[in-house]
């Protein structure tokens with residue numbers, strides 16, 4: 001299954017009832033190097049996870065519910081599967097899925113900070129990056145094509161940062177190793193309140209103007225967006 005969180009603002013913590021696991025094989029940007037097993041899967045808006053679910057563990061006649069542990073009532077129930085007949089499937093998830101070139105932040109020539117917070121937007125309360133609302137005439141960074149840069153993303157509240165043009169790799173979360181949902185090539189990363197996440201990114205292919213923004217649609221619409229230009 002390819003799971004996309006297409007909600008405007010809601011995070012989900014997905015789990016299977018009466019039990020089961022997700023074997024993650026892919027992230028926003030393609031296959032992981034090796035599969036990762038999750039009992040529950042936390043997914044922020046715009047994130048994607050490719051997962052394998054083994055329905056063979058449930059007897060015929062079972063009902064399996066995909067629930068949201070962060071929801072209540074109707075928002076706690078996402079989808080129901082009915083296991084209706086036996087089927088033959090001798091496929092399996094290989095131990096090695098692909099090779100992912102690690103972007104080495106050790107050679108990063110440029111380090112940039114992007115602070116996502118509430119702030120003043122044209123005299124009103126809105127959402128800003130580095131204290132500034134989006135302005136289409138302003139370019140906040142000029143990365144050189146082909147360079148590995150390290151971007152430090154920090155938050156006041158929940159924000160999910162989406163960077164255009166090239167995928168990135170999470171190199172740290174809160175000064176520690178990346179979290180269980182940070183594997184592989186990402187283009188959107190979930191920031192919890194007062195958290196900082198460092199990502200390594202290398203822009204390639206196209207010179208021009210691109211955007212980064214919070215993927216909470218209300219935040220993005222209330223100016224939490226910035227432009228960079230690849231040179």
Ligand SMILES: [Cu+2]
Nearest residue numbers: 159214216219
């Ligand atoms: Cu936000």
